[in-house]
Amino acid sequence: MRLSHYLLATLREDPKEAEVVSHRLMLRAGMIRQLASGIYDLLPTGTRVLRRVEQIVREEMNRAGALEVILPVVQPAELWQESGRWDKFGPELLRLKDRHGRDFVLGPTHEEVIVDLVRRDVSSYRQLPLNLYQIHTKFRDEVRPRFGLMRGREFVMKDAYSFHTDDASLDETYQRMYDAYGRIFDRCGLDWRAVEADTGAIGGSASHEFMVLADSGEDEILFCTTCSYAANVERAEFRREASDEVPPAAEMPEQVATPGQKAIEDVAAYLHLEPRRLIKSLVFETPDGLVMGCVRGDRDIEPARLRAALGTAWLELADPERVTDVFGVEPGYLGPVRKPEAVRLVCDPDAMRMHDAATGANATEAHLLHVEPTRDFTPDLIAEIAGARKGDGCPRCSGVLDSARGIEVGHIFRLGSAYAEAMNLRVQDADGKEVTATMGCYGIGIGRTAAAAIEQNHDERGIIWPAPLAPFAVAVVPLDLRNDALCAAAGGLYDALLGAGIDACIDDRNERPGVKLSDIELIGIPIRVVFGRRSFERGVVEITTRRDGETIEAPVDGAVEAVRTLLSSGR
RNA sequence: CGGGGUGUAGCUCAGACUGGUAGAGCGCUGCGUUCGGGACGCAGAGGCCGGAGGUUCAAGUCCUCUCACCCCGACCA
Structure with a gap:
């Protein structure tokens, strides 16, 4: 390329909208231009880089036996209604109507379309396993787009979907994709780590995220410094220590006034107790009503772990007014003892092992002393919902967890049969019986991978491309x-x-x-x-x-x- | 969704408080000089001051509405 005939479009000055390094450098290097919030033009240099990433991904996917397809961006609402996600997906799903008033969506992901494709053309176990992928544009109407290509609304993604008649076959493909992803990110010259991940809204039984390590990353990951354990903080477990040597309370709960004391720290100081002697209680809104989560006072509830334990699609901290309505007292004085019947209770095992604890009294400006779990309250569910932190013990060995920030560039899921069931994807097995297919899905953010490469490779003069990605x-x-x-x-x-x-x-x-x-x-x-x-x-x-x-x-x-x-x- | 901020030349920004003919630097065009780390001279082009309405003799500037974009937050009780 003769640069005299090229659109270099470099900027001498820093564009004011760019916060993070990769965003700023992509703009300055003439790779991208913003057209609207979270929507970008790719200039020649940016296009070249994305094509490089795509090509590496394509080669490794093909090598791993996946078949490339191209699926529609505009998808009929019927498919989404059939899978149930028309109602579940929320405002991130951009809906539109055609001239006849028919409902469509801009595809944020392609499970529905691919399941529809496969159920029409696959009817025998002999045709499986099958792994189909595409490298294509997606649209998700993000609450808050930012960081350029890192979190845009329109973005290029490689998404693959595999189909199987049994879990062993799914496991094999899952492992094959895991290995392929490692090769892809190695070839891109990235410093990355695979971590156990929460499956979130997409669902499924297990998943791994591929994280590029960078301080600007939006995710926190925890990893063991001695063994290979690594997980997203949304899922990370930690080693449970022996419980404190506190004798069980002989007396029954006693209500004490704690005027103005709401935060655990304040209540603990006011009552002259260690925070770990208190039970922390938070109330969450879920599709199935309010849920109270309880952990020991020195720990935090990890909402993603609670969500996973409940198996609900979503969960968010309840609105204070809603809490006051239901509990008759404002947040800050809540506890598991004598809580409203309608509110389900989920307790962390460490909270259940406590003795002679203090909690909110569910009464105005008051807390309870001498609370005994089990004797004084009974949870609907005991599950690990406390979040792991740097310095906690590793759940798999005697090591210690450290934390780092990461950019999620890839995510693989064992989906199971949820979509196949909802959309009736069935094939005949060797005995002539109809069985529901089981699925995996595997994504890579193409633009995000390029952005992550810049986060890891730059200096004061600009980008330092790993050779395989260079324009x-x-x-x-x-x-x-x-x-x-x-x-x-x-x-x-x-x-x-x-x-x-x-x-x-x-x-x-x-x-x-x-x-x-x-x-x-x-x-x-x-x-x-x-x-x-x-x-x-x-x-x-x-x-x-x-x-x-x-x-x-x-x-x-x-x-x-x-x-x-x-x-x-x-x- | 809540809060804050910004919209003036391609880019980065002055001008607004105190209304009176639209500015700078960089970039761009032409000519000349220069040519190993973002040159210099001369001459130019380029703006519905985000949009609509209002106040006024007069609005980039004051008022109302609106749109776009950016940032922070969206509750650890």
């Missing part, structure tokens, strides 16, 4: 366009590089040297070959690697070989 492998930069011999030699090298199958560009723009050099650095091209007057008169060019900034000289004749050597060395 160009090499930039040839003739500094002085008036020097015909120099330009001819640079053009010759450019042609030779292309001839050798190397994706080169030549900066033949009539710009000052400083402009050219800083643009090439900004957009992060891994190798730069400079033709300057002084070195050219000595018959050499200067070859600089973006990542370490080191420059070597090579004879003009030997430049192709020198570049090839650098490329194969992986820099």
